[in-house]
Amino acid sequence: MKIGVIVFPGSNCDDDCRHIFKDVLGQSVEMIWHKETSLAGLDVIVLPGGFSYGDYLRTGAIAKFSPVMGLVKEFAKVGGMVLGVCNGFQILLEAGMLPGAMLRNKSLHFICKDLPVKVENAATAFTSACQPGQVLTLPIAHADGNYYADPVTLAAMQANAQIVLRYCTPEGKVMPEANPNGSLGNIAGIINAAGNVLGMMPHPERCAETVLGNDDGKLIFRSMLESLRQSKKPLQMAPV
């Protein structure tokens, strides 16, 4: 599989993503500068965490206009698999590739800690290696992870099982006490209706090898690679 990791000015988790896909999972990885004009030959696009464009104005607000984002949208439109982690999730929201928006954490603090996260939907291309309802331990590191969507959008997402990850107690209970940032319904990760674009605030790339003491994040990457292996249909990118 060929994985493309987009690098925006201010991305800082791009190399971690490269390391996991290449060194841990043995895949071919291409780092893609945000001014790139082709995504040909790639099976997966990763929008990594960081502070693209210094988070000026709003997180992800300027990155969404990066030249490469038009290609990422096209890539997703034809069924390409896109994973956005943390700032990558924020960019996907700003770009309109996922519904809703991010607000400042309710506590106003930048929160950096390991948290239990429940797999609400294990039938996605990003979570198929997890058990339904499995509780993963994943680190978050953000100041703007307070997810919001209007009630109509939220109801539609719930009906389509688009809420994939929720913050929970270590026992797997989704309750306000387990909510680190004020996120609506404890939402930590969502998928688009077509099922090929996932955004998540926790960082799976920071916990995907045993040497780090936790490899729960590997389940996300293993799911993605397995789903790709099973999908026979090659992507047809429109010529640019």
Place this chain on the structure above:
Amino acid sequence: MKAKIYVTLKQGILDPQGKAIEHALGSLGFNNVGHVRVGKYMEVEVNETDKTKADVTVKAMCEKLLANTIVEEYRYELQ
């Protein structure tokens, strides 16, 4: 022409910064303080003398970039 643009969170959207300031003012003894909302203020120079044209331009920049209309609202003055 200069646009003075104000972007604030929509009513009903939790504004944690506004809440923090509200509490701080209260603890300083300003007991007559109601809700506080925090927003952004931007001055944008628009190379345009026609107010109608400038209005179209500024509205477009607010919709496209300056505000996220899912959670924010904007208003502006042209001078």
